[in-house]
Amino acid sequence: xxxxxxxxxxxxxxxxxxxxxxxxxxxxxxxxxxxxxxxxxxxxxxxxxxxxxxxxxxxxxxxxxxxxxxxxxxxxxxxxxxxxxxxxxxxxxxxxxxxxxxxxxxxxxxxxxxxxxxxxxxxxxxxxxxxxxxxxxxxxxxxxxxxxxxxxxxxxxxxxxxxxxxxxxxxxxxxxxxxxxxxxxxxxxxxxxxxxxxxxxxxxxxxxxxxxxxxxxxxxxxxxxxxxxxxxxxxxxxxxxxxxxxxxxxxxxxxxxxxxxxxxxxxxxxxxxxxxxxxxxxxxxxxxxxxxxxxxxxxxxxxxxxxxxxxxxxxxxxxxxxxxxxxxxxxxxxxxxxxxxxxxxxxxxxxxxxxxxxxxxx
Amino acid sequence: xxxxxxxxxxxxxxxxxxxxxxxxxxxxxxxxxxxxxxxxxxxxxxxxxxxxxxxxxxxxxxxxxxxxxxxxxxxxxxxxxxxxxxxxxxxxxxxxxxxxxxxxxxxxxxxxxxxxxxxxxxxxxxxxxxxxxxxxxxxxxxxxxxxxxxxxxxxxxxxxxxxxxxxxxxxxxxxxxxxxx
Numbered sequence: 423x424x425x426x427x428x429x430x431x432x433x434x435x436x437x438x439x440x441x442x443x444x445x446x447x448x449x450x451x452x453x454x455x456x457x458x459x460x461x462x463x464x465x466x467x468x469x470x471x472x473x474x475x476x477x478x479x480x481x482x483x484x485x486x487x488x489x490x491x492x493x494x495x496x497x498x499x500x501x502x503x504x505x506x507x508x509x510x511x512x513x514x515x516x517x518x519x520x521x522x523x524x525x526x527x528x529x530x531x532x533x534x535x536x537x538x539x540x541x542x543x544x545x546x547x548x549x550x551x552x553x554x555x556x557x558x559x560x561x562x563x564x565x566x567x568x569x570x571x572x573x574x575x576x577x578x579x580x581x582x583x584x585x586x587x588x589x590x591x592x593x594x595x596x597x598x599x600x601x602x603x604x605x606x607x608x609x610x611x612x613x614x615x616x617x618x619x620x621x622x623x624x625x626x627x628x629x630x631x632x633x634x635x636x637x638x639x640x641x642x643x644x645x646x647x648x649x650x651x652x653x654x655x656x657x658x659x660x661x662x663x664x665x666x667x668x669x670x671x672x673x674x675x676x677x678x679x680x681x682x683x684x685x686x687x688x689x690x691x692x693x694x695x696x697x698x699x700x701x702x703x704x705x706x707x708x709x710x711x712x713x714x715x716x717x718x719x720x721x722x723x724x725x726x727x728x729x730x731x732x733x734x735x736x737x738x739x740x741x742x743x744x745x746x747x748x749x750x751x752x753x754x755x756x757x758x759x760x761x762x763x764x765x766x767x768x769x770x771x772x773x774x775x776x777x778x779x780x781x782x783x784x
Numbered sequence: 785x786x787x788x789x790x791x792x793x794x795x796x797x798x799x800x801x802x803x804x805x806x807x808x809x810x811x812x813x814x815x816x817x818x819x820x821x822x823x824x825x826x827x828x829x830x831x832x833x834x835x836x837x838x839x840x841x842x843x844x845x846x847x848x849x850x851x852x853x854x855x856x857x858x859x860x861x862x863x864x865x866x867x868x869x870x871x872x873x874x875x876x877x878x879x880x881x882x883x884x885x886x887x888x889x890x891x892x893x894x895x896x897x898x899x900x901x902x903x904x905x906x907x908x909x910x911x912x913x914x915x916x917x918x919x920x921x922x923x924x925x926x927x928x929x930x931x932x933x934x935x936x937x938x939x940x941x942x943x944x945x946x947x948x949x950x951x952x953x954x955x956x957x958x959x960x961x962x963x964x965x
Contacts, residue, residue, distance in 0.1 A: 433792040440787040454794050462791045490923055491796035500794045528856050534916065535885035584796040594885035594916055673824055673853040677860070720827065728824055767886060769856050 430479055431465060433500055438462070449504075454583045456575065456603060463503035471499040474509035475516055476778040483516060484523025487530040488593070489586030493519055497584050498576075505576035505604075511553045511569045513775045514606075515576045517632040518543050521771035522577075528768045532636050533587040537668065538599040539765035541581075542637040543574055543606035544681070544749060546620035547630030549775070550608040557608030559753030562640055562683065562760060563600065574604025599639045607751060613686035614750035615693025622699065623772045630775040635681050635747075636768030638668060641761040651695035652705060658682065659709035662746070662761045663739040665716055669766050673728055675741040678766035682706070682748045687756035689748075699748065707743035711736040803927035807904040808962025809876055814844035816963060819870055819877025819905075821850040821894055828938035828946050829881035829908070835950035836878075836957070843965055848874050855890060867894050871901045876961050880908030883938060888913045892920040892929065899926055906960045910936035930960045 438448055445462055449455025461467070472479050472495065479496035486493045495516065502515045522529050522541055532539055545555045553569035561570070581587040589595050589602070611618040620631035643661045648654040662680055669675055684692065696702035714722055714735045722731075730737050740746065747770070752758070809816065818840050820833040837847040850870040853863045870877075879895035882888030891907050898905035907929060909917040914933050921929035934953060938946065958965060 431792060433794075436791050436793055437788050438791055440789045445789075445791075452793075452795075462789050463794060464789060464791055468792055485799075486796075488920070488923060490799035492799075493796070496792075497794065497796055500792045503792075504794050526856050526860075531855065531886035531889055534889050534920070537885065579794065583794040586796075592916075592919060594888070594913065671825060673851075674859055677854045677857045724824070724827070767855055 431468060431496055432480070433496060456579060456582065458603070460504045461506045463500040467503040468496070468499045470509045471502050471507060471512040472496070474512045474777065476776055477516065483519045486519070486523065486581060486585030487587070488534050491584040491586055493523070493580060493584045498580055501579040501583055502572070502576040505572045505579055506568070507572040507576050508568065511573050513777050514545065514553070514569070514573045514630070514632050515580070517773040517775045518573070518577045518634055519580060521632060521634040521773040524771045526769040527634060527636065527771045531767050532765060533581060533585060533593055535765070536594045536596045537638055537765055538595055538597045539636050539638045539768070540599060540601045540605070541577060541634045542601055542681070542762055543577060544619060544633040544635060545606065545608040545630070546611060546618045546625070546633070547775070548628060549630040555606065555608040557610045557751045559755070561607040561751045562605065570606045570608075571604070574606035576604070577606070578602060578604040601637065601639070605637070609749050610686055610751045614689055615697070616699035616702075616748070619747065619749050620772060625772065625774055631772050632775060633770060633772040635679060635762060635770045636765035637681065637762035638765055639763055641763050643759045643761065644757050646757060651691045654688070655692060655696070655702065655705050656709045658759055659706045662706075662763070663710040663712055665712050667739060668764060669739050670725065670730070670737065672766045675730070675738055675745075678764040678768055679745050679747045679770045680740070680764045681762035682746060683752060683760040683762065684748050684750050685752040685756055685758055686750055686754055688759065689750040700743065702748060703743035703746050706746045707740065710739040710746065713737070799923065802925045804899065804925050806926070806928040806930070807899060807902060809904050810962050811964065813840075813958060813963040813965055816875045817846045817848050817873060819848045819850060819874035819898065821852065821870070821877060821879040821891075822881065823887060823890070824851045825887065826881045826883060826939065828941065831943065831946045832950040832953075833880075835947055836954055839951070839954050848877075852890070852894065867897055871898050871903065874898070874903065876904040876963065878906045878908055878932065878957060878961070881938070882907060882909030882913045882917050883936070884913070885916065888917050889920050892917050893924065895929060896921065896924050896926045899929065904930070904961045906930045906932050906957060908932045908934060910934050910938055912936040932957055932960055
């Protein structure tokens with residue numbers, strides 16, 4: 423594709439050898455790569471990406487922490503080009519950045535903490551297939567959908583190159599996690615017995631929506647023996663309320679969400695028992711606690727001082743059922759669920775994808 | 785001749801560093817209302833501030849404690865108000881403990897709130913997080929924020945050792961804040 427050159431780009435120009443290996447080496451030397459080969463952000467490719475958004479290149483999407491770099495649409499497009507995004511997917515990158523700069527997402531803490539947390543992107547809407555957003559088998563890694571891999575990576579590169587987020591430097595993350603390369607997946611809405619995540623968050627079913635979640639990692643669970651859906655949900659609740667969960671360190675359980683990725687086969691079973699998603703969330707909430715006796719005395723003292731212990735000795739993971747967020751995705755092999763555990767100090771944000779009028783179908 | 789490509793650099797320059805005015809007491813400690821801020825998380829720091837509370841009272845100052853809560857959502861707004869009220873009630877203060885990424889960031893942010901109120905503040909951090917604290921202070925426009933660096937790690941030390949550290953570093957805190965005993 424050759425895009426029209428308008429001369430409107432303002433970012434610094436680098437003259438580099440027309441050689442993929444040399445570009446890769448340069449990205450590592452310059453500190454603007456992520457350790458994996460990059461594609462050259464030429465003006466043609468950047469302009470093609472810019473043509474896929476109604477926003478002018480100079481528009482400031484937001485200021486990205488921790489170094490307060492100004493994320494213009496142009497810089498986002500350059501990073502998306504670097505990541506290999508197709509133009510049609512670029513508006514998802516913009517939406518994700520818009521979501522991350524909402525103060526309640528708390529991107530400053532999220533990008534500087536010792537925690538492994540990183541923004542995880544969940545995509546809803548009719549564009550998932552065309553953009554190759556993975557929501558079936560291997561959706562959290564390995565399915566290799568171009569949209570999933572490049573949108574997640576582009577957002578991660580924006581945090582690195584615009585926000586200045588660097589593990590071991592501005593970010594104090596102790597371990598990091600694979601999602602730091604970029605994690606972006608979709609909801610298998612067609613197999614969900616409940617309204618989609620985006621609908622539950624107030625968006626129309628026809629809208630493409632990106633939700634960002636401050637997720638600490640992927641916590642797997644499995645079972646083959648529990649026939650009763652309620653019992654299986656109860657056991658999932660016990661698993662997500664593991665005693666060294668970040669939430670028990672927090673002053674309260676009021677903030678943050680945990681995403682529970684439920685495979686479509688389990689979702690079908692759960693949907694029969696819990697036709698309304700709120701009833702599923704309530705059942706999870708009712709069982710997401712541990713007895714105070716589980717912790718050593720020093721922890722008990724802290725938990726009591728924070729008012730985290732119910733009169734009956736339960737230490738609840740969270741304060742409200744809606745903080746436990748089921749999302750249907752994954753393969754049809756059943757058996758498994760995955761919790762995208764919470765940073766707790768970050769509120770999930772959702773933003774509708776904006777496309778230029780010409781790109782919107784009849 | 786090697787063929788070349790013209791590409792665009794993907795990085796943004798960091799925001800320019802600015803150093804807002806920094807304040808010191810420049811006078812006696814006696815009679816001052818001294819803020820001691822903790823998050824209710826680090827037992828070591830709560831113990832140190834408890835010792836400092838006693839030392840301040842012995843020095844005829846009035847300790848004013850603050851335990852911060854959540855930083856986002858409705859609880860976050862409540863914390864913001866509590867910090868603002870605390871700033872209004874003190875003459876100077878120390879905010880801690882910075883011994884993780886986000887707790888350092890918020891300790892710095894709350895110390896900056898004190899300085900923004902025209903009052904001297906110190907942020908207390910452990911050695912491992914000193915650079916991070918100074919970076920955060922610079923990014924918040926307070927490159928000259930006073931930083932009290934405590935040994936790392938503080939956690940898992942015996943109580944007697946922590947009490948000794950509290951006593952050892954109390955004069956350093958007063959020096960930084962510019963208050964005379």
